[in-house]
Amino acid sequence: MSDNFQIKNExxxxxxxxxxxxxxxxxxxxxxxxxKYVGDMDLPGMLHGKILRSSYPHARILDIDVSxxxxxxxxxxxxxxxxxxxxxxxxxxxxxxxxxxxxxxETILAEKARYVGDRIAAVAATSEEIAEKALELIxxxxxxxxxxxxxEEALEEGAPAIHEGGNLAKHVEMVxxxxxxxxxxxxxxxxxxxxxxxxxxxxxETHACLASYQGGRLTVWVPTHTPFPFRxxxxxxxxxxxxxxxxxxPLIGGGFGGKNEVVDEVVCAALxxxxxxxxxxxxxxxxxxxxxxxRHSSVSYLKTGVKKDGTLVAREMKTILNTGAYASxxxxxxxxxxAHTFSLYRIPHIRFDGYCVYTNLPVAGAMRGYGNPxxxxxxxxxxxxxxxxxxxDPVEIRIKNAVRAGDLNPLTGLPLGNVGFxxxxxxxxxxxxxxxxxxxxxxxxxxxxxxxxxxxxxxNTGTFPSVVPxxxxxxxxxxxxxxxxxxxxxxxxxxxxxxxxxxxxxxTIGVNLEDVTVVAADTDVTPxxxxxxxxxxxxxxxxxxxxxxxxARELLLEEASKILGADKRKLAAGxxxxxxxxxxxxxxxxxxxxxxxxxxxxxxxQIIGKATVHASANPYSYAAQFAExxxxxxxxxxxxLKMVAAHDVGRAINPxxxxxxxxxxxxxxxxxxxxxxxxxxDKGRPKNADFGSYELVRADEMPEIEVILIELGEPSGPYGAxxxxxxxxxxxxxxxxxxxxxxxxxxFREIPVTKGKMLERLRxxxxxxxxL
Amino acid sequence: MGxxxxxxxxxxxxxxxxxxxxxxxxxxxxxxxxxxxxxxxxCGTGHCGACKVIVNGTAVNSxxxxxxxxxxxxxxxxxxxxxxxDLHPIQRAFIVxxxxxxxxxxxxxxxxxxxxxxxxxxxTEEEVRRAISGNLCRCTGYKKPVRAILLAAxxxxxxxxx
Numbered sequence: 001m002s003d004n005f006q007i008k009n010e011x012x013x014x015x016x017x018x019x020x021x022x023x024x025x026x027x028x029x030x031x032x033x034x035x036k037y038v039g040d041m042d043l044p045g046m047l048h049g050k051i052l053r054s055s056y057p058h059a060r061i062l063d064i065d066v067s068x069x070x071x072x073x074x075x076x077x078x079x080x081x082x083x084x085x086x087x088x089x090x091x092x093x094x095x096x097x098x099x100x101x102x103x104x105x106e107t108i109l110a111e112k113a114r115y116v117g118d119r120i121a122a123v124a125a126t127s128e129e130i131a132e133k134a135l136e137l138i139x140x141x142x143x144x145x146x147x148x149x150x151x152e153e154a155l156e157e158g159a160p161a162i163h164e165g166g167n168l169a170k171h172v173e174m175v176x177x178x179x180x181x182x183x184x185x186x187x188x189x190x191x192x193x194x195x196x197x198x199x200x201x202x203x204x205e206t207h208a209c210l211a212s213y214q215g216g217r218l219t220v221w222v223p224t225h226t227p228f229p230f231r232x233x234x235x236x237x238x239x240x241x242x243x244x245x246x247x248x249x250p251l252i253g254g255g256f257g258g259k260n261e262v263v264d265e266v267v268c269a270a271l272x273x274x275x276x277x278x279x280x281x282x283x284x285x286x287x288x289x290x291x292x293x294x295r296h297s298s299v300s301y302l303k304t305g306v307k308k309d310g311t312l313v314a315r316e317m318k319t320i321l322n323t324g325a326y327a328s329x330x331x332x333x334x335x336x337x338x339a340h341t342f343s344l345y346r347i348p349h350i351r352f353d354g355y356c357v358y359t360n361l362p363v364a365g366a367m368r369g370y371g372n373p374x375x376x377x378x379x380x381x382x383x384x385x386x387x388x389x390x391x392x393d394p395v396e397i398r399i400k401n402a403v404r405a406g407d408l409n410p411l412t413g414l415p416l417g418n419v420g421f422x423x424x425x426x427x428x429x430x431x432x433x434x435x436x437x438x439x440x441x442x443x444x445x446x447x448x449x450x451x452x453x454x455x456x457x458x459x460n461t462g463t464f465p466s467v468v469p470x471x472x473x474x475x476x477x478x479x480x481x482x483x484x485x486x487x488x489x490x491x492x493x494x495x496x497x498x499x500x501x502x503x504x505x506x507x508t509i510g511v512n513l514e515d516v517t518v519v520a521a522d523t524d525v526t527p528x529x530x531x532x533x534x535x536x537x538x539x540x541x542x543x544x545x546x547x548x549x550x551x552a553r554e555l556l557l558e559e560a561s562k563i564l565g566a567d568k569r570k571l572a573a574g575x576x577x578x579x580x581x582x583x584x585x586x587x588x589x590x591x592x593x594x595x596x597x598x599x600x601x602x603x604x605x606q607i608i609g610k611a612t613v614h615a616s617a618n619p620y621s622y623a624a625q626f627a628e629x630x631x632x633x634x635x636x637x638x639x640x641l642k643m644v645a646a647h648d649v650g651r652a653i654n655p656x657x658x659x660x661x662x663x664x665x666x667x668x669x670x671x672x673x674x675x676x677x678x679x680x681x682d683k684g685r686p687k688n689a690d691f692g693s694y695e696l697v698r699a700d701e702m703p704e705i706e707v708i709l710i711e712l713g714e715p716s717g718p719y720g721a722x723x724x725x726x727x728x729x730x731x732x733x734x735x736x737x738x739x740x741x742x743x744x745x746x747x748f749r750e751i752p753v754t755k756g757k758m759l760e761r762l763r764x765x766x767x768x769x770x771x772l
Numbered sequence: 773m774g775x776x777x778x779x780x781x782x783x784x785x786x787x788x789x790x791x792x793x794x795x796x797x798x799x800x801x802x803x804x805x806x807x808x809x810x811x812x813x814x815c816g817t818g819h820c821g822a823c824k825v826i827v828n829g830t831a832v833n834s835x836x837x838x839x840x841x842x843x844x845x846x847x848x849x850x851x852x853x854x855x856x857x858d859l860h861p862i863q864r865a866f867i868v869x870x871x872x873x874x875x876x877x878x879x880x881x882x883x884x885x886x887x888x889x890x891x892x893x894x895x896t897e898e899e900v901r902r903a904i905s906g907n908l909c910r911c912t913g914y915k916k917p918v919r920a921i922l923l924a925a926x927x928x929x930x931x932x933x934x
Contacts, residue, residue, distance in 0.1 A: 023867045030875030031863040031882060033810020033850030040809035202910055204814045204822055204876040253812075253876030254910050285815045494874025494911055656870035656916075663913035664873065691819035691908065699914040700901040 016574055017507040018719045021656035024496045025518065026251070037251050038208040038221050043278035046210075047076055049271045050131035050281070051264060052121040052138055053291060054113030057360035057684030058147035058160060061111060061120065061140065068137040069123060074130035077274045078138070080121045084108040084270050089237045091261040092329030092365055094530050095468035096232045103170075103327040105163055108237055108266050113142070114162055114325035115360050116684045117291040119264070124271040124279050149684055151322040151357035152299065162325060162358040169323050170331035170356040174338045176410040179305075182314025182349030186305025190386055194378035195750035196733075197677040198297045198322070200290075201367055202696055205253020206283040207292050209265045211272035218245045218269055223252040225491045226260040226531030227521045233262045234269055249491045249521035256668070257366035258293050259493075260533050261328055289689035293365035294678060296321040296333055298374040302382050305349075310390055310397045314349035317341055319375065321356045321364070328365040330356045336460070337371030340730075341379065342411050343458045343620050344421075345401040350410070360684050366533060368665065369726045372459055373672065373733065380455035380734035381749060384741065393438065394454050394738065395429050398624070403458075405712075409620070412465055416458075417619025417722065420648030420712045424624035425456065427708050428646030432626040441742060449631045450641075451743025456624045457730030461714075461723035462536040464615035470536075471614045473527035474544040476505055476552045478607040480598065482576050482591030483515045486548075489529025490541035491521035495725060496657040497537040501545045503653050504718050508549035509556070510573025511590060527610070535621070535723025538653060542718035544613040551609025559597045559605070560588055617716035621723050622648040625666075625731045627739040629703075636759025638674055640703040640736060647707065650714030650722035658724050659707045665728020666705050671697045673733035674752050781842045783808070784852025794840035799823045801839045802849060810850035810879045814908075821907035824880035825849045831887035833906070850879035853886065862886055862924040869920035873911035881907040885921045893929055897922060 029035040066078040088104040110118045121138050125131035146160040153159060154167040161167065183189050210221040218240065224230050227247040235242045252259060268281040283292060298321050305314035319337060323330030338352035387394040405419045429435065437452045444450065464470040475487040486505050492498040498518040506513045519525060529541060553573065560578040561568035564586045572581050578593060580586035597605040628642040645662050652658040675695050679687045688694045713720035733751050741747050746761045776791040783806060790805055802808045802825070811834055814822035818836040825834045826848040853860040862885050865871070872878050881904055888895055888903035895903070900921045901914070909917065 021870065023870065024872060026875070027867045027872040028859075030872050030878050031850075031859065031866050032854060033808075033879040035875055036809065037812075037876065039813065040803075202908075204812070204820065204874065204908060204910055206814065252874060254874040256910070282813075285817070494876075496873065660870055660873055660912055660916060663915045664909075664911045665913075667913035668910065690817055691815045692817055696908050696910065698905045698908065699918065700898075700905040702901075702914050705913060705915055 015507060017503045017513050018653050019651065021654055022499060022503065022513050024499045024657070025502060035251055037205055037253050038210055038223050039205065039282050041210050041221060043210065043212060046278040046280055047124040047126060047275060048128045048131050049122060049124045049268050049279045050128065050135055051119050051267060052135045054116060054118040054120055056113055056142055056144055057116050058145040058162070059113045059142040060145060061113065062143055063141040064121060065139045066121065069134040072130065072134050072137060074126040075123060075134045076126070076277065077124045077271055078121060078134065079109065079270060079274060081107065081109040081111045083274070085237065085239050087237050087239065089233055090327060091233065091263065093233055094226065094229050098468050101467060102329065102331055105326045108270055115362055117362055118325065119267060122267045122271060124275050147360040147684055149359050149361055149680065151320045151359055154357050154359050155355065162360060167358040168355060169327045169358055170334055172334050172338055172354040174352040174411060176342060177349030179314045179316045179349045179351040183305040186313045187308045189303060189305045190382055191303045192382055192385070192749055194300045194302060194381065196298045196374045196377055197751060199295045199672060199676045200678055201256040201258035203254030203256060203258060206285060206288040207259065207263055208282040209268040210278060210280045211269045212278040213272040213276060216244060218273065219248065220265060220269055221248050221250055222265050224249050224259050225252060225255050225493050225533065227491060227523050228489055228528050229531055230262055230265065231523045234266060237266050238269060238273065246524045252491060252493045255493045256368045257370065257533065260531055261293055261365045263292050285691065286689045289678060289694065290362040290686045293328065293367070294362050295367040296323060296330065296364040296371065296374060300375065300378040302378040304382055304386060306386055308390070310392045310400050312345050312347045312401045315341065315347050316351045317378065318353040321354070322359050322361060323356050324359060324361045324363040326363045328363050330364060333366065333371040337375040339411055340372045340375050340458060343409055343416060344403065344456060346403055346407065361680060368668065369730050370534070372457065372730050376457045376730050377734050377751065380731060381737055384453070384738040385747065395425055395434055398456055399425050414465065414618055417617065417716065418650070418712050418714050419620065419622060420710045421622035423710045424622055424646040424648050427710060428624040428626050428644050431706060431708060432628060432642065432644040434626065437628065444743065447633050449633055449743040451631065451739040452626065452628045453735050453739030453742050454624060454626050455731040455734035455738055457727055458620045458622050459535055459723060459727035459730055461539045461619050461621060462615050463534050464618040469614060470540065471612055472529045472540040472544040473612040474548040475527055475608065475610045476545065476548040478509065478552055478556065478590065478594050480591065480594055482511065482589060482594060483517065484509060484511055486516060486518045486545055487526045488518065488520050488541055488545060489526045490537045491532055493532055495661060496654065497532065497541065500538045500653045500657060501541055504542050504545050505549045507719070508546050509553045510578070511576050515576065535725045535727065537725065538721055539717055539723055540613065540615055542721060544611050546718045547611035547613050548609040551611060552607050555607050555609070556590060556593050559593045563588055563593065563596055619650065619714045619716055619722045621727050623727050623731055625735040627735040629736065629739050629743060631740065631743045631758065633744065633762050636755045636762060638740060638753065638755065638758055640670060642703050643705045645705065645707050645728065646710060647724065647727065648710045648712065649724050650717050651711045651720030652709050653719060653721050655709060658709060661724050662707045662728040663705055666732055667697045667702055669729030669732020670736065672729065672751060673736040674754065677752050777840065779839050779843055781844060782846045784849060784855060792839055795838045797835055798837040798839055798842055799834035802834060808849050808851050812876055812879065814876065821884060822877050822880045824883045824907065826883055826887050829887065829890065831884045850883060853882070861927045862889070862921065865920040865924035865927065866917070869916050869923060871912060871916040871920035877907055877909045881909065881917055885924070889925055889928060893925060895925060
């Protein structure tokens with residue numbers, strides 16, 4: 001491998017661009033309101049698409065009559081399952097041919113409704129109003145089928161079969177050591193049942209799509225973070241060759257995992273093909289809540305064996321995930337959940353037994369953390385219970401068992417990387433005043449109870465060594481004036497990944513950041529990438545960008561050495577100038593080198609580098625988060641006062657961007673812990689699919705938050721970086737729930753801990769004590 | 773679709789005279805009739821603030837306001853904030869503070885901040901948080917936006933913008 005795989009400064013000079021908090025490249029357009037999202041785009045002759053969705057959780061469609069809808073003036077097409085290919089696909093396929101791991105259960109439009117919201121028919125019309133009116137004119141005859149919403153009930157004998165072959169979408173077992181042996185060797189064994197709820201990504205921009213079919217080619221503008229998988233999934237579902245499809249992801253108004261699975265885009269494309277006109281579809285907020293994707297709810301049975309001194313010996317977890325009506329990425333979410341049981345502590349005996357189960361609820365899929373928050377919650381709450389029982393400090397028991405740099409991932413045998421987990425615990429504890437406050441808050445009484453808690457988490461960087469290859473590509477070309485274009489398949493979710501990649505390229509070539517332009521996520525233009533998920537964008541995408549930039553830089557230095565008559569190995573570049581490290585007088589502008597290369601007598605030479613990089617490591621990122629809060633024992637109100645998040649990030653290419661990732665994740669994690677839950681009635685209909693009743697955390701509810709970046713450098717990453725996008729909310733909920741215990745003595749094994757649940761618990765206790 | 777009516781109002785200092793359905797929402801008029809797409813649709817129920825614009829000095833959710841209610845009034849949108857070419861200090865502060873991520877909530881949040889600073893040039897952090905509590909953001913955790921607004925306030929008080 002090239003120098004990509006070492007943390008190597010350009011050695012002759014300090015880093016000029018990497019490690020600095022530059023503003024995001026697209027911030028200017030965004031603050032001016034001139035940035036164009038897909039919903040802001042129009043094309044001449046454009047139609048508006050709308051979808052008729054099932055109002056039953058489980059029903060066979062006996063008859064659909066669309067004649068009245070078709071007759072409505074302004075309606076250009078009405079389609080049902082009869083009008084589209086009957087191909088089954090999986091909306092979360094991430095590599096062409098990954099279907100062995102992911103069942104193909106979805107179709108463009110359903111013949112049998114499997115949840116409230118399932119797509120039955122679609123209309124394209126000259127206005128949104130006409131399209132909506134047309135939906136009302138479609139008459140449907142259903143045969144209602146028995147439905148099931150609880151995943152454990154769905155596994156019982158005689159449960160309604162949602163798909164052929166039963167309701168178990170995937171069973172996963174992962175084993176290291178021998179847990180039975182481990183429990184025997186333990187002094188104590190702890191057991192508990194833990195639950196997490198369904199939540200939604202709630203990006204401010206709902207799903208939007210603009211599709212156009214002209215000259216036999218389909219172009220789709222869609223805010224997705226997986227443009228290349230979108231291309232082959234659409235190709236598969238619509239029976240088109242891949243080269244007849246172009247996916248452009250112009251700007252993404254927030255994704256958090258929810259925009260990397262194909263949802264209504266396939267219908268929008270079918271309508272564009274049918275009408276020959278551009279069709280735009282934008283989800284309403286209500287649709288976004290239950291017709292796109294949600295986070296899996298979970299039930300976990302966790303058993304942990306420990307020695308008297310707090311040494312963890314064995315851990316066994318059985319988890320049931322509610323994946324909803326279609327498989328989507330559920331089987332992989334289950335595997336990622338299970339895998340993170342192994343990567344946080346040194347536990348010799350671990351067994352994970354996981355079940356991904358269909359129910360008649362909305363489709364659960366990828367969401368920030370991808371199963372990891374659901375699995376970390378039980379583990380980190382139970383560890384708090386263990387510490388309490390053993391009379392140990394929760395930070396100390398974690399330090400005692402934490403994995404360290406050089407440790408191997410017991411599941412894969414691969415190094416966990418340059419792990420900085422213990423540093424996270426120590427620095428975070430110091431910053432929040434852990435030891436002093438744990439003492440101070442003990443034995444509280446009175447109306448207002450203060451508490452402090454800790455929880456930790458780990459998260460993978462990329463998917464290596466997955467069954468499918470883990471790679472990304474990049475092209476870097478240097479222009480006649482010394483500016484640079486980077487072409488990358490890595491879509492910028494709004495996280496600033498394009499800025500991060502530009503910093504890597506600027507640093508590597510030796511130009512200023514403003515000299516780099518990033519063209520991202522256009523399948524006709526940019527080289528292939530698997531998508532932005534698994535905290536892989538800055539890592540794999542960064543490695544590819546760096547390698548392509550190295551190739552371009554080598555060409556530049558070669559040309560410059562000829563012009564300057566200097567040894568290439570003694571040349572370096574910075575701020576657009578190539579110079580000799582031995583004789584500072586010998587220097588030349590990169591622009592001049594490019595022009596010289598293009599006018600070579602023996603044939604012009606373009607300064608361009610291209611790279612496809614395959615991962616050879618999967619370094620895990622670590623975090624310790626601390627929460628301090630106040631519980632009002634009369635009202636049940638829980639006010640989080642302060643959060644400290646200490647994160648082992650390898651190295652921050654752009655510290656402000658990395659902080660932003662973690663700060664935003666803390667808000668999302670706080671909502672997960674205390675507020676958010678998508679609730680359904682007994683017919684599977686959502687009860688709170690709007691921002692009035694499903695409450696996100698607001699500015700005046702956020703506590704003081706402090707992010708500590710621990711930068712020890714990850715040898716396998718670009719300039720030492722590893723993944724940061726997801727881990728920010730992995731330990732947040734258990735940290736808060738552990739702080740609630742510290743404050744009140746009430747142990748919650750499920751989230752969200754709403755004000756109402758807190759009050760119920762405190763009143764219940766009061767009643768109990770009166771009885772006593 | 774109801775009958776149209778002539779509505780006269782000002783947008784970013786310019787008089788607009790439009791024949792529109794009087795019940796059509798201000799947000800849709802701005803986006804569809806005037807091509808001003810800076811204000812964003814995001815919830816349709818007035819809970820998220822992504823569509824905030826300033827009407828006669830007050831920040832409002834434009835998705836909730838029928839255009840007839842705007843008759844004769846002065847509307848300021850994000851596009852009107854930097855008309856001379858220079859960014860408004862709040863816009864500049866959002867950039868340098870790293871307060872922008874996906875950017876979808878940004879125009880609405882900047883307009884809420886502008887309305888605040890126009891009536892209270894020296895807000896406390898508490899007041900800033902309250903002023904943008906109607907603006908949902910899923911990306912930032914609000915820390916950097918709050919910092920940006922406080923920074924902009926200090927620049928505006930000092931009369932220097934960086």
